[in-house]
Amino acid sequence: MAYTQQQLEALAMAPTKYVDRPVPTISLRDFDARIDEITKELVDAAENVGFFCVVDHGIPRSSVDNIFDQSARFFNQPDNVKAYVPFSPQHNAGWEKNSQIRPSTGAVDRKESYQMQFGEAMNGRWLDDSALPGFQREALFFMHQAQTVSEKLMMCFARGLNFADDYFIKAHDVSRPESQTVCRLLHYFETPQMPNPTGEVFHRAGAHADWDFLTLLFQKAGQSGLEICPGREVSTSFGYGDAWTKVEPDAEKNAIVCNVGDLLMSWSDDRFKSTFHRVKAPCEPGDYYGERYSIAYFNQPCKDARIQGPLKKYPLVTGEEFTRNAMTRNFKALQDKLRGEEEKKSKAPEGSVAVSAQA
Numbered sequence: 001m002a003y004t005q006q007q008l009e010a011l012a013m014a015p016t017k018y019v020d021r022p023v024p025t026i027s028l029r030d031f032d033a034r035i036d037e038i039t040k041e042l043v044d045a046a047e048n049v050g051f052f053c054v055v056d057h058g059i060p061r062s063s064v065d066n067i068f069d070q071s072a073r074f075f076n077q078p079d080n081v082k083a084y085v086p087f088s089p090q091h092n093a094g095w096e097k098n099s100q101i102r103p104s105t106g107a108v109d110r111k112e113s114y115q116m117q118f119g120e121a122m123n124g125r126w127l128d129d130s131a132l133p134g135f136q137r138e139a140l141f142f143m144h145q146a147q148t149v150s151e152k153l154m155m156c157f158a159r160g161l162n163f164a165d166d167y168f169i170k171a172h173d174v175s176r177p178e179s180q181t182v183c184r185l186l187h188y189f190e191t192p193q194m195p196n197p198t199g200e201v202f203h204r205a206g207a208h209a210d211w212d213f214l215t216l217l218f219q220k221a222g223q224s225g226l227e228i229c230p231g232r233e234v235s236t237s238f239g240y241g242d243a244w245t246k247v248e249p250d251a252e253k254n255a256i257v258c259n260v261g262d263l264l265m266s267w268s269d270d271r272f273k274s275t276f277h278r279v280k281a282p283c284e285p286g287d288y289y290g291e292r293y294s295i296a297y298f299n300q301p302c303k304d305a306r307i308q309g310p311l312k313k314y315p316l317v318t319g320e321e322f323t324r325n326a327m328t329r330n331f332k333a334l335q336d337k338l339r340g341e342e343e344k345k346s347k348a349p350e351g352s353v354a355v356s357a358q359a
Contacts, residue, residue: 021245023228024049025255029056031152035159042153043160046260046268050275051228051247053255057149061254064218067142070135071185071293074114074127081131082114089327091121092182111188118143118174118181143183146216146297147174149256153214154299161268161310171305171319172213178302180323182212188279188292207278211326212261216297221251226294228259228277244278263301263322269309 024045026038045052074082079097087094097112116122116139126136154168174181207229219226227244247257265274279292301307301319308316317325 017243019243019245021049021228023245023247023257024052025253026052026054027056028054028058028149028152035156039156039159042156043272046157046160046264046272048273050273051257051259051277053250053253053257054149054153055253055255057152057254057256059145059149059254059256061251063142063145064254066138067218067295068220068293070138070142071114071187071295073132074135074185075112075187075293077127077132081127082112084131085114085125085127087115088121088125091117091125092180092323092327093117093121094125110191111186113187114185116143116183116185118179119177121180139183143174143297146183147181150214150216150297150299153258157214157264157268157272161271163310168213171301171307172299173302176302178304178319180300180303180319182298182300184296184298186292186294186296188294190291207276209274209276210259210261210298211263211323212298212300213263213267214299215259215261216299217257217259218295218297219249219257220293221249226257226277226279228275247277261298262326263307266314266322267307267309269311269313271309 024041026041026045028038031038042052082095082097085094087096093115095112095114098110116125118140129136150172151169154172155165158165158167158169172181173179217226226247228247229244249255259277260272260274262274264272300323303318303320303323305319306316307319307322308314
């Protein structure tokens with residue numbers, strides 16, 4: 001259904017609707033012995049929910065706590081230090097702040113992030129060890145742990161689609177120079193507690209679907225905000241007026257929240273569902289207003305991986321082409337917003353004040 005701008009604005013002002021939906025929890029305990037059972041559970045979750053949690057995954061709580069400590073060390077550096085490793089769209093790596101615009105909101109996400117990869121993309125994009133001792137070593141150690149969990153899930157998805165067990169693992173080989181997999185450290189800024197008489201919903205990260213194969217999300221206990229809604233066929237694509245479900249961090253179980261990305265949806269001929277999600281800004285009693293840290297591990301295929309589902313519903317593309325097309329769509333929102341701001345400035349009456357895109 002197409003919405004007019006006036007309808008979208010009305011939906012944006014409407015109170016958020018919440019529903020309880022089960023987010024499956026899947027144990028990877030005794031993986032080799034239980035792989036058929038785990039595969040069945042993963043396939044069911046991917047077909048019907050698009051989101052699931054994995055527990056008993058083998059990454060100790062101490063490792064998760066340590067990478068969050070490393071993330072805080074990085075983001076606590078002065079901006080002029082972090083600016084030594086600026087985000088590069090060409091390499092999809094580096095630090096950015098208040099620069100990602102979601103097409104769903106047309107607004108800047110209220111956060112900063114640092115994207116890390118395994119290989120050549122990080123040349124010149126690690127802070128020097130003298131500035132942040134041990135950070136690179138600890139980050140890569142955690143990234144390899146996340147990759148180990150990812151490969152178990154990839155094996156199950158390959159079986160579910162009748163591919164060879166190592167089909168997706170080979171396509172996401174992080175030891176190759178062609179690797180594009182990303183680990184993204186995220187820092188959402190503290191939100192001032194202000195009256196919100198209209199009930200309008202604001203976002204730390206606007207509604208979106210990930211473009212990768214599969215995302216592993218690590219959250220800190222008590223720092224809520226993640227919400228999901230069904231896939232695109234039943235969504236406005238903007239999150240306005242949809243029914244959302246809150247996904248709270250489960251520190252006790254050391255759970256990793258996982259979601260299917262656009263790539264796996266395409267690779268499965270739309271059998272597995274890429275699901276919309278957002279990080280809602282606090283705006284009502286009981287919400288968490290403090291700064292929020294999370295870590296997203298985006299499994300992205302090697303540049304030369306050949307992507308096409310078993311039914312060949314979509315034309316064959318390479319991993320490089322898929323990523324480039326997705327990033328082009330993503331950065332178009334930023335270009336459109338900047339163009340709109342320039343047009344406002346050019347039309348503003350003399351003596352008026354134009355609002356910055358960074359406001």
